[in-house]
Amino acid sequence: MLGGPDGLVTGAADRPTDAGDLVVLVHSTVAADDIRRWHAAFRPARIAVHDAAVAGGAAAARAGDLVLLVxxxxxxxxxxxxxxxAYAGLVLDAGPVGAGAVLKLAVNVMTYAQQAAAAAAWDLVADAGGDPALLLEAWRHTGQLGRLTEQYAGLLALPAEAVAGDLARLLATTAAIAHKDLDLAAGSVAHPVWRDLLTAIDGAVGRTLRLEG
Known part of the structure; x- marks a missing residue:
């Protein structure tokens, strides 16, 4: 999109010198190093590449209430x-170019970690013959049950045969995104303990999303 014969650099080459920079906002969850590399590579062409990672989901997008990590x-x-x-309810200054991409990865890691922990706890109770619904009740009473985890718990309560068709395809897409994000995060974090943890969460994605028995 940026380079190559049909990319923005070629297309923007004939702009008037007083036209100012062409700004490219990258909303995708990508590696911070890629953002920094694009930012440096295209500055001579007066193209300013910035990370503007998006959080909040489809409902927030429809309401114009997204969170942008810039x-x-x-x-x-x-x-x-x-x-x-115009389309964000909250715009956060994440720091220098690339910091927004790192912050978005961190937000996603927190989501995957919460889901993996909830799935492990659910299975722990179920495998012992207990009622996992009581786990939710205990979490709720102690203030440990957030909105995201409560929504996700609906998936945990489904029988295995219900994870089929369109739902299975949606979850498979979600799993592919999770694998990509967790791989990026594991490759970015410095401490080996966190790298191992992220790798373990990545390995558990299939079970976390009930795609594996």
């Missing part, structure tokens, strides 16, 4: 900042 926010012109405010 790298290099202070360097964006007022018009671009106004564009971000």
């Amino acid at each position: 790298g290099g926010l202070a360097d964006l012109d007022p018009a671009t900042r106004g564009l971000l405010d």
Whole structure:
């Protein structure tokens, strides 16, 4: 999209010199190193690549209430900042270019870790012959049950035969995204303990999403 004969660099080459920078906002969850590399590589062509990672999901997008995690926010012109405010309920200055991508990975890691922990706890109770619904009740009473985990628990309560068809395909897509994110995170974190933990969560994605028995 950026390089190559049909990319933005070629297409933007004939812009007037007083046209200002062409700003590219990357909403995808990608490696911070890629964002930094693109930012540096395309600056000579007056193309400013910034990470503007998105969190919040489809409902927030429809409501214009997304969270944007932006790298290099202070360097964006007022018009671009106004564009971000038009479809986000919260714009966070994550730090320099690339920091927004790291922050989005961290947000996603927290989600996957919560889901994996909930699935392990659910199976622990069920394997002992207990009622996992009581686990939710205990979590709720002690203030440990967040909205995201409570929504996810609906999947845990489904019988195995219900994970089929469109639902199975949706979960398989979710699993592929989780594998990609966790692999990126494991390759970015410095301490080997966290790298091992992220790798373990990645290995448990199939069971966490009830795609594996």
